[in-house]
Amino acid sequence: MKIVFATHNQNKLKEVLELLPSEIQLLSLNDIGCFDEIAETGKTLEENAKIKADYVTKKYGFDCFSDDTGLLIDALNNAPGVYSARYAGEQKNAKDNMSKVLLELNVNSNRKAHFKTVIHLNLKNESYSFEGIVHGNITEKEFGLGGFGYDPIFKPEGHTKTFGELSSETKNAISHRGIAIQKLVAFFKNRAL
Secondary structure (H helix, E strand, O other): OOOEOOOHHHHHHHHHHOOOOOOOEOOOOOOOOOOOOOOOOOOOOOHHHHHHHHHHHHHOOOOEEEEEEEEHHHHHHHHHHHHHHHHOOOOHHHHHHHHHHHHHHHOOOOOOOEEEEEEEEEEEEEEEEEEEEEEEEEOOOOOOOOOOOHHHHHHEEOOOOOOOOOHHHHHHHHHHHHHHHHHHHHHHHHOOO
């Protein structure tokens, strides 16, 4: 089975490739010749995931899935949320985003947060949605060089290390994206694809 993952983010692509079974051939946007920057104009993660998947399906005719992920921090009224990738500006710099979060939290004792991933799938003219959530806390500084995005400042519940310190295998087993992709894979398996 061939399916397009609507992302230009090479870190996301690598993570998803590690999670999918070998019988699913994953195509990137580059693989199908899509170099467009798909505008994420939705007000929710769900809307953005749907916008990206629908764009690819309508313009290129492929079955496709897309995700949108946000970091939601309790003390910041669930910010950065849908603006997670560009929280510190349109340059979408992870270091700048983390610095802004740490500065805004400063000495706030409530460091509870959660990551949420929503996947929108267009398959054979039908649409489906899958969600993954992981709860944790924002650390007071960066730890670890692994992962990407906010991983070095997010410590998942039940763990003593941040996503930036955990192995990719451990992170993929417990992360928001990992949970959402596991649901997607189970869906594919139930359809005997």
